[in-house]
Amino acid sequence: MNYVLDHVGIAVRNIDDALSFYLNVLNGSLEDRYTSDAPGVEVHVAVVKTADKVIELLEPTNKNSPMARFIKQRGKGVHHIAYRVDNLEIAIHEASKNGIRFLENTRRTNLRGRRLIYINPASTDGTLIELCDYLKS
Template identity: 55%
Template sequence: MKLDHTGIAVRDMQEAITFYTTILGGKLVREYSNPAPGVASNIAVIEFEDAHIELLTPTSADSPIARFLKQRGKGVHHIAYRVDDLDQAILDAKEQGLTFLEDTYRSTPFGRRLIYMNPRHSHGVITELCDYPNA
């Protein structure tokens, strides 16, 4: 398992992109919207030499990102860890008594499969497990 990315909830996408590219020297590699229920967000992927972040803004009032911004404000939303095989990692974690937010299991338009762990196991940190089966 290795760190894949950090998701950051932002209120102003363009302002955030400018900060992470101009000030911190990252490169904007992709912007897209995910209208799926339970996601409903705009996403900008910023790449650095050895890591990347995802900037997240809500596209609807009932988006998980909108709820996060309302409850906690802008900032780190989640940390994602890449595993070799997502399905096996889920089974292994469940054998250890961990639970997942089952409705978050999905694939992105860019081939990443993911699921969020119940944050009660990770000391309140929203934790994503993901893999890239077609990479």
């Protein structure tokens, strides 16, 4: 199984305030912007592409969302690291055989066709890691 860095998710309080750094200092380009109101997600997302990386800025849509709780507990900053895999089902199966646990309630397909699931941070020494693949068009 190949694991390729797909993106880094950054928790922010306000996307518009945060965008200036990523666009003007890192010379990124705004690739996409959308809102996910799915239960357990509830974020505004800005996808910024730099020369060689993708960054997702994640702003909570309400004060009770998981992202709002994350910012309250840990502050702004890196929320998760996402790795693209060849096939999400196979990656989950292989990792599970090695004792990796997943946050099952996070498995979903996002608005842009990315299938994903988060690994339980207890299995990664505290880092929230997303595994993802993309639906073929």
